[in-house]
Amino acid sequence: MPDAILQVRNVVKRFGGIIAVNNISFDVREGEIMGLIGPNGAGKTTLFNCITGIYTPEEGKVYFMGEDITGLPPHKIALKGIARTWQKTRPFKKMTVLEAVTVGALLRTSNVDKAMRKAEEVLKFIGFPEEKINALGKDITLMDHKMVDLARAIATEPKLLLLDEVAAGLRPHEMDRLAEVLRKINSEKGITMIVVEHVMRFVMGLSERIVVMHEGQKIAEGRPEEIANNPKVIEAYLGTKPV
């Protein structure tokens, strides 16, 4: 399939006796926003870690733009063009917002001045409040942290962006703002995205296609409205209907 930017093939990851990711396969098409949902403990974050090189899957392969990237270290995968954000934000607390984003931009240049200008540009693009770009990481709000995390990732100029529960902990109006920013990144920068999410409203409105995981396995794949009416998905989220 030539238009698949990422191909996940039969990936298995175990922790002791627990199979966290069990034989997962799917494709991500270039330019789309794909949703990846599932109840707590479904293995979504583990799968992310297998794709970004934090874990090496025990079985299966991950191909990025046709190239086998299974088992490469995280920094090499970032260099190939996969960036990510974190479920629990991982801020650089003693660096300013601008410096933190500059770190991301330095992946594609060694010139600090150029990287800093690039960082300013990215922060502006995602609409980060200008008066806060010189604030230290420890002094900003959760929403700001999410935006910085996102800016840092975009500054590495990825082709594929993996978002791990970006909407978690945000208020509804902040979520709407974030969804708008993500759509803008997708359409204007042409960055393909995988959005892992708990908040159904957020992911349903954002994605064209959704993969559902449950207990390490893929139980459904399709358009948001198909997913919402899929009995297997409803069962996974709400349990079986009492007889």
Place this chain on the structure above:
Amino acid sequence: MMGAEFKKYFITLAVLTVVLALVPFALGFNQYYILLAATSLIFAVFVVAWNIIGGYAGQLDLAPIAYVGIGGIVAAQLLKYYGITPWVGMFIGAGASMLLAAAIGYPTFRFGIKEVWYALLTASLVVILNNIAHLPQFLGSLDHYLPAKTGWYYLIFTDYQNLYYVILAVLVATIAINLKISNSKTGYYLRAIREDELAAEALGIDVRKYKLKALMTYAGIMGFTGYLYIVLQGTYSYHTFDSPTSLTIAIMGIIGGLGSVAGAFTSAIFLKTVEEYLRSTIGAMIPGLYLLIYGILLIVVGIFKPEGIAALFNWVKKKIGFDRRGA
């Protein structure tokens, strides 16, 4: 923007050099005081160099004296047995320290040893080297003396002021290297590693490579300066690998404020001067008093100002409206 920054650093460094160059005059060329000043200055070199691994990269390295000792002893032995001038020997010593750093750092960072485990590992390195050097095949239990010759060829002088100026030159170079790293890609990457290794790696940073680079740069400066340290001490032996001295350097770095060149410099000069003063006044009555003071200072800094002396500078900067950080 960066241009103005560099200009500011350059002027600060130039002023600092001139002020420090005038110190022997201010001390009226009293040899004892100049020896003390030179000792403070060499510790400033150590602490500023330590800032690269301890401050920027955030690795609590407790082995500075291991690298000082290896570099210094290599240069001293080369002079003593082969008549090689320390002008060459110091570079070879630096190379030897960097090799040791690579041998320690590669497996350490490869297997992700960090925090307390890294601290323990590096602290034990000093003890191990002390014991190895004690073996009869190496330095044995005797004190070794540098050749009884003087002059620029040997970097051994009848007066201390020449040595003082040599150390000053090394200090200025060390500060310049620090500032250069701090404002470069490497500096940004090291700070990111200090803040969050996993996040840094996901941004494409080869964490192991950059940690090793920081460790080898620091070890190289330590090893280079080692010979001057031995000249100041007068002799070298297995005692050169002294654990308390090694810890002192790291403690000075922490009190100064991790990642701050100005803090590291001020902390080293101030604490070393106080230490020598106490040693010369009430040292006979209460030996080791300075260690108690370091302990107390460390606790005070830990509780009230984890950013160390550097935080004081930032506070003053803010007061006089110099701080461009705002926030």
